[in-house]
Amino acid sequence: MSSVTLSNITKRFGDFTAVENLDLVIKEGEFFTFLGPSGCGKTTTLRMIAGFYYPTEGKVKFNEKDMTTVSPENRNTGMVFQNYALFPHMTVFENVAFGLKVRKKKKVEIKKRVEDVLEKVRLKPFIDRQVSQLSGGQQQRVALARALVIEPDILLLDEPLSNLDARLRDEMRNEILRLQREYGITTIYVTHDQVEALTMSDRIAVFNVGNCQQIGTPTEIYNHPVNDFVAEFIGETNLLDVRWRKEKEAFYSEDLNSSIVVTPSGSEVEDAPLKMSIRPEAIEVSGSELSGPNVYVGKVHLVQFTGEAVHSFIALHDRNMFIKVTDLNKGPSTYLKENDEVYVQFPPSQIRIVPKAAKE
């Protein structure tokens, strides 16, 4: 088990910068997730930790040991690849035993350890199968077992679930978590599925085009995004441009043509362009008049039913804008009707004022 420290990592391919100035500390035993849109440098970062790439600048440390240019075979990391990368000409046993054979363990010990780990991933009955004869989920567990059996200091998983169907994905999520807790292994997990990230992680790093935007626990990231990119990327949100009006000591939205009441009302950095974010599930909607701050009138434009929730798009009167509202499904009688007049309220405590993310 190790902690991982990335200090000031930059990785360039030619003149293209894939990762820029990344600073990150992953604690021992932590389940840490890299989350971000496609092409933002997650895999690149992971591969630098595994040793397949070497950073152009910066240092990679495991515990306090500098590993920046140590080659992959000497890092003792366990990696699970997106396509599993099982050795197709070997059986399940041989695949899992590979890392132990390389480490010149005794036959008896190899056998025991392989059987133990296969027991843990519930593949013991398949021990002598050729890996090509396994289902996707089983192959995935072989890949996991192969990585775990060498008792790696760090477990690296690159979108291990992206090839699976929804049910299996759910199952495997729990499986991975269970194994991670059982072994207590420092784990770095790459995904662009936000639900996966939010449900599994101790902490998350949100990436955007080569930059790390925010590091925090799932709740911090969801409830206190540091900028509009994070707010928008994690979960659904309504984003509006706002401005801090010194003279009125309040935020003002051009789009709504009104002041916005926010609590707690911290006076933010004045000059930076700001946005307000409010989650769809936090917005109050009612057919009868609402009292209090931040109330607007609108007309229901579209109602979407998704099963557990109902999304409604509401056109605010006299404004060229829509807001999205989400409610849990409580039966057809509670749905809004299209073209109905409604009142919407942005509760002041639910509004986050965030700076705009620096654009590339």
Next chain:
Amino acid sequence: MLKAEKRKTLLLLIPIVLILVGYVLYPSLETLLESFKKSGSLTLQNYIDFFGPKAQSNLEALWNSVYISLLSVLFSALIGVPLAYIFTRYHFPGRSFFSGIAIMPIVLPSLVGVMAFMWLYGEVGLIPNMIKDIFNLEEVPFSIGGITGILIVHAYTMYPYFYMTVSSALNNVDPSLEESAASLGSGRFGVFWKVTFPLLTPALVAASLLVFMVSMASFSAPFLLAGGFRVLSLQIYFSKINGNLEMAATQSVILSIISISFLLFMRWFQNRKDYRMGTKGIGAHRSEVSNPFLKWLMVTLGVMAMIILLLPHAVLAILSFVPEGSWTWETYPTAFNFENYRLLFEDPTIWDPVRNSLFMAFVACLGCFLFGMITSYALVKRKFIGKNLLDILVMIPWALPATVVGMNLILAFNKGTPFSFGQVLVGTYWILPLAYFVRFIPLVVRSTSAVLEQLDDSIEEAAQSLGAKWLYTFRRVVLPMIMPGVLSGTLLAFVQAVGEFPTSVLLYTLDNRPISIEIMNQLRLFNLGQAAAFGMIQVGLIAIVMIISYKFFGVKSENTL
């Protein structure tokens, strides 16, 4: 990127580059240099002679080569494409049997094939004489020879290139494309012309280029059939025999330029994005031929075609039982026994060529195996500057006509060089295995690369992150996975080395004369039976190897082109 990786790449590249430079590039350059020499001084005189009025024969040979090659492409296509279409699109009794027969010409080494054709259709050939006797004619009604002979043999031996590439392309055409065109109201012919044909163009172009190159390089057919007719590959041989090495070099350079431009054109063509679609492995479904008349017509035609296709094999087999001296002036052979095969085991002068061929082919293939494996690994999986150049260099022996490869080696190693450790190789035993090795490197590299390209990089990375060093990974993970490709390439190289004639005829000595040379000798002595027996041995070896590679490595013969 990192020093250790770079060092590994470098370590791999050093032997590869050394061998390629020493045995491919340097000999070619020697030939180029020689072509600019005339009695010791550097001059353009040879080229002036080549193109000038003084040596009309060269220009004529060049023109003949081009013209024969173009016609060979045409005829091979005319046979191969319809056959491929019929076999992939229609179902009739015996279809899969006939389609297996259709590729039989490839088991005949070129020299043996030409020989069989001569016995069948030549001046004293069995078929013309049989017709003459049956119909009581004064003269044989026809006989092949000269340019028609060459063309017929080319069409017979080269149509499989079209047949195999077009078949596999047709198999990859999603039949629903044709069906949708048909449902949009296009007629059968319209569908073929507007939908199928454009989808086949890449295959057709590839096959045409291949046949053109192969027939430009063709040596055995003109060698036995040409008479006074001149082609460039043969001119090189004659110049060399007449001791005019400078002219031979010049002719080689001209032929090389043509072949290498074809190689480059083909590379360009294959790298171009074509509009093949990501087919999901839907095999073409075949229409049942329902009209009974048509059905039996097809079967009859199939049987007849089969007979024609297999006649050369049959005549070879039959004649191999004709003992020496029993067939001299008679029209047909009279005595048959196992004498020729018995001699193989009893007469060392008969057995030696077989042993030589097997041993030299084995040595050359061992070299190809190791070298091809490493080279293809470096080319596919390693990053380095000049990769494209190396790739071209590797493929050059494949593009160069065998005669040119032979000339290059003669001109490079008729003196001591660092690459031959100061020895003169020409006239020694080892020059022939070297020639075979050089010639068949590309085969192994190609078939290995095809497998390696399928191998995901992450497999190697997985092994590495599990703690395996590079060599261990290569041995335990990469090698077992690419073995089928390496082996099938090597077996194919072996097959071709056993049948190889053009380089053999340029480079053989008394000690290392291979089967092909002995066939030629026996032909000169009019001992046809023994020649046929040698031919049968080659065919047998080829057949065995092909069956092995198909059965054990699942290599289809069409992948080996």
